[in-house]
Amino acid sequence: MDSKSYLVQMNGNGVHSKNSVNAKTLNGSGVNGKVVHGNSILHVNVNGTLYPTKAKSRRQRWSVKPSEMSNNTLNPIRAIVDGMKLTPNPDKPMIALSIGDPTVFGNLPTDDSVLQAMKDAIDSQKYNGYAPSVGYQKSRQAVANFYSCTEAPLEAEDVILTSGCSQAIDLAISVLCNPGDNILVPCPGFSLYKTLAVSMGIEVKLYNLLPEKSWEVDLQHLESLIDERTSCMIVTNPSNPCGSVFSKEHLQKILKVASKHCLPILADEIYSDMVFPGVDSPSMATLSSDVPILSCGGLAKRWLVPGWRMGWILIHDRNDVFGTEIRRGLVKLTQRILGACSIVQGALESILNNTPQSFYQETISFLKSNSELCFNELSIVPGLTPVMPSGAMYLMVGIDMDHFPDFKNDVDFTEKLVTEQSVFCLPASAFEYPNYFRVVVTVPEELMIEACGRITEFCQRHYRPRSRDSNDLDQ
Numbered sequence: 001m002d003s004k005s006y007l008v009q010m011n012g013n014g015v016h017s018k019n020s021v022n023a024k025t026l027n028g029s030g031v032n033g034k035v036v037h038g039n040s041i042l043h044v045n046v047n048g049t050l051y052p053t054k055a056k057s058r059r060q061r062w063s064v065k066p067s068e069m070s071n072n073t074l075n076p077i078r079a080i081v082d083g084m085k086l087t088p089n090p091d092k093p094m095i096a097l098s099i100g101d102p103t104v105f106g107n108l109p110t111d112d113s114v115l116q117a118m119k120d121a122i123d124s125q126k127y128n129g130y131a132p133s134v135g136y137q138k139s140r141q142a143v144a145n146f147y148s149c150t151e152a153p154l155e156a157e158d159v160i161l162t163s164g165c166s167q168a169i170d171l172a173i174s175v176l177c178n179p180g181d182n183i184l185v186p187c188p189g190f191s192l193y194k195t196l197a198v199s200m201g202i203e204v205k206l207y208n209l210l211p212e213k214s215w216e217v218d219l220q221h222l223e224s225l226i227d228e229r230t231s232c233m234i235v236t237n238p239s240n241p242c243g244s245v246f247s248k249e250h251l252q253k254i255l256k257v258a259s260k261h262c263l264p265i266l267a268d269e270i271y272s273d274m275v276f277p278g279v280d281s282p283s284m285a286t287l288s289s290d291v292p293i294l295s296c297g298g299l300a301k302r303w304l305v306p307g308w309r310m311g312w313i314l315i316h317d318r319n320d321v322f323g324t325e326i327r328r329g330l331v332k333l334t335q336r337i338l339g340a341c342s343i344v345q346g347a348l349e350s351i352l353n354n355t356p357q358s359f360y361q362e363t364i365s366f367l368k369s370n371s372e373l374c375f376n377e378l379s380i381v382p383g384l385t386p387v388m389p390s391g392a393m394y395l396m397v398g399i400d401m402d403h404f405p406d407f408k409n410d411v412d413f414t415e416k417l418v419t420e421q422s423v424f425c426l427p428a429s430a431f432e433y434p435n436y437f438r439v440v441v442t443v444p445e446e447l448m449i450e451a452c453g454r455i456t457e458f459c460q461r462h463y464r465p466r467s468r469d470s471n472d473l474d475q
């Protein structure tokens with residue numbers, strides 16, 4: 001069928017073909033005077049019919065609606081925090097223990113060598129252009145060299161550079177899952193997994209972490225959630241929001257479940273190596289040769305530069321399960337929007353090779369000391385149960401709500417803590433884990449001491465013994 005089209009001028013008195021379409025054809029196929037009137041220009045095809053959809057679909061009024069994807073995109077932290085009435089006590093300066101950005105207080109600058117690497121990259125003028133979508137080969141090689149080990153060897157081709165760890169997670173979920181699939185996500189856990197998955201039509205199944213076992217995975221619960229539509233398991237180690245670090249033995253048990261059910265793992269290892277002295281923290285890939293793993297990481301936390309937006313995916317696939325298909329899928333996904341900033345890529349090799357060990361050690365020893373301080377202070381507060389972390393930059397605190405009848409829940413508790421004491425901690429409802437709150441331990445020590453003092457005062461003021469407890473006391 002001839003699908004060529006011609007411009008036809010309508011003047012209300014008839015039809016003039018600008019090309020040599022004869023009037024008979026047009027009349028015969030019924031250019032509709034009712035639909036088209038006045039002076040206008042229409043497209044008709046050689047048979048003389050109007051493009052029917054154009055005529056039918058002409059909108060009568062404006063109606064621009066947000067897409068389903070945007071409607072389905074929800075950041076639970078924003079949803080909860082934006083709904084809170086955060087009015088600090090005007091007599092007390094605000095202390096925010098809520099922001100997982102180690103740069104906010106200025107007490108944890110990155111290392112000079114990291115800054116120098118960036119300055120050199122800028123001065124070289126070599127990194128002002130577009131990098132390949134997966135990143136410069138040299139920079140990928142530098143990441144591969146940094147993380148490669150005998151148990152889990154890496155080459156440049158196994159590394160994809162991304163805009164922060166967030167994009168790494170986005171690409172990993174996107175390449176492994178289809179709409180209608182489900183993924184296993186830790187609870188409590190980092191909220192981005194759900195935000196991304198739900199917006200893509202992927203169901204999220206939350207598996208429990210156990211506070212009484214330093215937030216180890218409830219393995220039975222994890223396994224019970226797996227079905228034929230489960231396409232990946234996310235493991236965050238060390239953890240945000242818990243600050244927990246899984247032992248080698250526990251990681252092996254998780255891997256056993258993955259292996260038994262042939263489930264690939266998305267290992268969120270953005271806090272890898274941020275563990276307190278004496279804590280062993282192998283990466284998941286070093287412990288399994290059969291489970292395929294996409295390990296997501298980046299510069300944000302360990303190098304204390306979250307704003308530089310440098311992340312990566314390390315593809316571990318010694319059993320050749322991902323094969324070329326998943327790799328090709330990842331490469332295609334990177335071609336949608338270029339990822340990591342070229343200048344940071346230019347600095348990456350130097351950052352990874354020249355940051356002194358002392359920088360990492362000092363950061364960790366600060367985080368440990370602040371965690372201990374917070375844990376010790378809050379352990380003796382009636383009604384609170386902090387869980388001592390082993391790494392990362394967070395500490396979770398349980399609230400025994402029965403002892404705080406003034407408050408409806410953790411959101412109410414943390415809201416009133418702002419109103420009375422100007423201390424803001426994130427209610428763990430934001431991590432799907434009510435009756436806890438999360439403390440970020442990157443604040444300067446003196447602020448941590450002050451904040452703990454105020455939390456103690458707040459709890460003492462509102463703590464009520466349970467009626468059963470008071471009966472016990474009466475006896």
Ligand SMILES: Cc1ncc(COP(=O)(O)O)c(C=O)c1O
Pocket residue numbers: 100163164165166167190236239240268270297298299300306309310311
């Ligand atoms: C567990 C976890 N994964 C990923 C990210 C995102 O990292 P980035 O800032 O590099 O996107 C964060 C940031 O807080 C995180 O806590």
